[in-house]
Amino acid sequence: MGKKITGVVLLLNSTKKEGNQLAQEVAEICMALGVELTVFESLAKVSSEDIANVLEVSCGKNPLIIVGGGDGSLLRAARICYGFRACLLGVNLGSLGFLSSLRKEEVCEHLGKILKGHYKISKRNALNVELWKNQQCCSKSWALNEAVISRGQHSHMIKVCVEIDGVLMTEYHCDGLIVSTATGSTAYSLSAGGPIVSPKAKAIIITPICPHALSNRPVVVDASEKVRIYLPAKNPGMILQVDGLEIQKMRPGDAVHLGVAECPIELLQLSDASFYEILRQKLRWSGTNV
Numbered sequence: 001m002g003k004k005i006t007g008v009v010l011l012l013n014s015t016k017k018e019g020n021q022l023a024q025e026v027a028e029i030c031m032a033l034g035v036e037l038t039v040f041e042s043l044a045k046v047s048s049e050d051i052a053n054v055l056e057v058s059c060g061k062n063p064l065i066i067v068g069g070g071d072g073s074l075l076r077a078a079r080i081c082y083g084f085r086a087c088l089l090g091v092n093l094g095s096l097g098f099l100s101s102l103r104k105e106e107v108c109e110h111l112g113k114i115l116k117g118h119y120k121i122s123k124r125n126a127l128n129v130e131l132w133k134n135q136q137c138c139s140k141s142w143a144l145n146e147a148v149i150s151r152g153q154h155s156h157m158i159k160v161c162v163e164i165d166g167v168l169m170t171e172y173h174c175d176g177l178i179v180s181t182a183t184g185s186t187a188y189s190l191s192a193g194g195p196i197v198s199p200k201a202k203a204i205i206i207t208p209i210c211p212h213a214l215s216n217r218p219v220v221v222d223a224s225e226k227v228r229i230y231l232p233a234k235n236p237g238m239i240l241q242v243d244g245l246e247i248q249k250m251r252p253g254d255a256v257h258l259g260v261a262e263c264p265i266e267l268l269q270l271s272d273a274s275f276y277e278i279l280r281q282k283l284r285w286s287g288t289n290v
Contacts, residue, residue, distance in 0.1 A: 007062075008037045008065075009064070009065045010065075010066045011046060019041070029111045043076060055086060064115075064268060068104075070093065083263055119269065121268060124199055129147045131254065133253075141246055143242045146189060148240070157173055160229055173216075174208040174210055174211040175209040179207075185205055204225070228255055228258075230253075240256060
């Protein structure tokens with residue numbers, strides 16, 4: 001049982017046709033319960049300042065941010081709302097959806113109970129991501145899912161050195177490297193052969209993309225450990241992507257420092273929701289040999 005919701009912000013992916021219907025149904029439920037609702041019809045045009053203003057003016061002490069779209073929409077919303085006093089609820093208007101696992105019909109069916117406090121919060125670790133050039137930090141960001149170093153448009157294999165707490169672990173020869181949170185283990189890391197990790201686990205997953213050596217396998221390290229990835233000489237130009245939303249160029253000699261962020265992301269879930277049930281449904285595990 002959670003706290004009563006005092007205000008709702010609805011962020012919509014304008015490319016999803018079901019968004020208008022979702023907005024209408026959410027508005028009817030909020031109006032019936034006397035809960036203030038603010039709707040942004042295009043998530044792509046919303047800024048952190050927009051959200052901060054709404055939370056301060058009309059959402060009270062325990063606001064809820066509902067995101068209508070898919071996992072990409074939720075990642076963008078989490079980025080915009082990072083550090084604010086609000087939890088997020090993803091509504092799946094797309095296809096797969098691990099983060100936005102609830103369908104529109106489910107949310108509308110249970111929203112009344114949610115607003116009254118019948119929900120639970122899942123706290124998800126995020127990654128601090130720092131890009132270093134010439135021994136100086138030139139940019140800071142964070143990721144809910146993953147940070148990816150890849151060869152970009154080049155066809156050549158790259159070399160990437162990985163240190164854990166200042167100790168060299170290995171040099172990967174590969175197409176790229178994924179550093180993900182436990183939440184991100186079911187995203188790009190999974191498609192690259194990484195392990196599925198419970199979102200409750202305090203872990204960082206390092207997964208090479210198409211490694212040259214078969215002995216180069218994914219590695220799971222503790223959330224307290226610091227990861228440093230640097231590019232040795234004679235590498236082509238590479239790119240750093242953070243949750244697929246931020247792209248920066250990298251050159252030999254550059255480094256990326258990663259560690260678990262101090263502030264977690266709070267995702268709202270129905271009281272009876274289970275990660276393993278969602279996993280079974282989304283991956284269509286049947287227990288039979290198919």
